[in-house]
Amino acid sequence: MSEAHLIARVLEGDRLAGRELYDAHASRVYRLAYRMTCDEDMARECTQDTFIRAFSRLNGFRQEAAFGTWIHRIAVSVVLQALRSQRRRSARFVDMDEAREVAAGDDGHDAELASRLERAVDELPEMYRTPLIMHDLEGYTHAAIADALSIAEGTSKTRVAHARAKLRDTLTALRDQ
Amino acid sequence: MTSGDGESTSMEEERMNEMIRQTLAASRRPPEPPLDAMWLQIEERVFGDAKPRLVLHTRASRWLIPTLAAAAALVFGVGLGWYAAPRTVVTRVVASPAAATPATQQVASEDATPSSTEAPNNVASTIQSRENARIQNAHSVTTPDSRDLAAARLASQFNDAGGGSEMSRYLAQTAVLLASLPSDRAAAESDTAVATRAGELLTQTHLLLDSKAGSDPTLHRLLEDLELVLAQVARLRGQRNGTDLQLIHQTLTAHDVLPRVHDATIEASITD
Numbered sequence: 452m453s454e455a456h457l458i459a460r461v462l463e464g465d466r467l468a469g470r471e472l473y474d475a476h477a478s479r480v481y482r483l484a485y486r487m488t489c490d491e492d493m494a495r496e497c498t499q500d501t502f503i504r505a506f507s508r509l510n511g512f513r514q515e516a517a518f519g520t521w522i523h524r525i526a527v528s529v530v531l532q533a534l535r536s537q538r539r540r541s542a543r544f545v546d547m548d549e550a551r552e553v554a555a556g557d558d559g560h561d562a563e564l565a566s567r568l569e570r571a572v573d574e575l576p577e578m579y580r581t582p583l584i585m586h587d588l589e590g591y592t593h594a595a596i597a598d599a600l601s602i603a604e605g606t607s608k609t610r611v612a613h614a615r616a617k618l619r620d621t622l623t624a625l626r627d628q
Numbered sequence: 629m630t631s632g633d634g635e636s637t638s639m640e641e642e643r644m645n646e647m648i649r650q651t652l653a654a655s656r657r658p659p660e661p662p663l664d665a666m667w668l669q670i671e672e673r674v675f676g677d678a679k680p681r682l683v684l685h686t687r688a689s690r691w692l693i694p695t696l697a698a699a700a701a702l703v704f705g706v707g708l709g710w711y712a713a714p715r716t717v718v719t720r721v722v723a724s725p726a727a728a729t730p731a732t733q734q735v736a737s738e739d740a741t742p743s744s745t746e747a748p749n750n751v752a753s754t755i756q757s758r759e760n761a762r763i764q765n766a767h768s769v770t771t772p773d774s775r776d777l778a779a780a781r782l783a784s785q786f787n788d789a790g791g792g793s794e795m796s797r798y799l800a801q802t803a804v805l806l807a808s809l810p811s812d813r814a815a816a817e818s819d820t821a822v823a824t825r826a827g828e829l830l831t832q833t834h835l836l837l838d839s840k841a842g843s844d845p846t847l848h849r850l851l852e853d854l855e856l857v858l859a860q861v862a863r864l865r866g867q868r869n870g871t872d873l874q875l876i877h878q879t880l881t882a883h884d885v886l887p888r889v890h891d892a893t894i895e896a897s898i899t900d
Contacts, residue, residue, distance in 0.1 A: 473663075536887045
């Protein structure tokens with residue numbers, strides 16, 4: 452069944468059609484939310500909010516873009532809003548450091564590297580961090596990022612390049628120690 | 629060397645990029661998404677549910693009780709706020725000599741109080757004065773209800789081409805007010821000015837909620853949250869107890885009101 456047909460059925464109140472649309476996109480939305488927040492609860496809340504917003508605005512969805520593109524645009528907005536309002540960064544650092552230590556076992560170097568890079572990513576301004584995560588970790592195209600963030604495709608490329616350069620500096624500094 | 633993105637990079641930089649990507653991919657690896665649990669929440673919110681299922685999050689349950697307490701207190705404030713708002717509208721509109729007829733002036737003088745936000749202190753007299761005004765109105769005004777006309781006139785200000793800038797101004801003023809809320813320990817004397825301003829903004833909120841500008845679902849939800857908060861702030865008149873401001877701040881935090889006002893201000897300024 453086409454997405455357009457599913458959307459029409461959702462608008463008629465068909466929850467099974469809603470579930471079908473959800474199943475098609477929820478995993479990717481959740482993955483993106485988790486990559487951006489590093490927090491299971493936040494990722495879950497953001498994913499729920501994304502679909503609740505999308506379904507409640509479905510009437511206004513003109514289908515000029517694919518549903519997937521549209522819902523990822525909403526997801527990015529929801530996650531950024533959540534990150535801004537929930538000042539949990541310090542708590543997340545602690546959680547992640549602990550998690551990495553457990554995951555890395557005795558390999559202290561890998562744990563330190565991951566920890567420093569994570570911090571460097573979190574310290575990046577939002578305008579650089581989001582495109583980097585979307586592109587390098589979740590494989591979004593620059594066109595999709597540009598659409599989700601309402602920026603030009605070239606801007607997305609520039610921001611990813613800038614973010615990578617910052618992270619390389621971190622890596623170089625770590626090696627020099 | 630040029631990467632696939634058109635970015636000029638050396639071999640070494642490419643190698644480092646890949647190493648960074650792999651490290652981050654491993655450390656930020658998402659867990660398996662709880663698809664069914666998330667769907668239960670979405671289904672209930674979007675489609676409703678004949679058999680309500682309570683799937684409480686550990687995090688949600690932490691703030692649920694204080695939020696419900698705040699909501700209960702704020703609902704009371706909103707009820708009082710609704711009493712106050714329409715009278716302010718009438719007072720303002722008939723204040724213009726050109727627009728006011730003797731009949732409407734009479735209604736306004738019967739109905740007006742020094743400030744709309746003072747009304748919550750005396751609900752009984754408010755109801756009585758409303759009844760008086762209604763009786764006066766029935767005898768002296770044969771045109772459609774002057775309150776409706778006044779409200780419609782003000783609401784139209786938000787619906788015309790300049791609605792975006794009206795919205796921007798309203799949001800900016802609201803953000804300033806909320807940001808300037810006194811702390812728990814601040815002197816209560818400053819409450820009166822803040823409460824008066826909140827009462828004025830509450831009136832604007834009601835108009836915006838009923839206007840075309842307020843038909844956007846996201847904006848509408850924000851306006852509803854602002855309505856709750858402003859109604860509560862409008863009740864601060866130097867006799868608050870310690871929990872009043874705490875409840876307001878809790879509501880602001882629980883509903884992410886300030887960041888949402890910030891986002892809406894940007895959006896409204898873009899559409900100006």
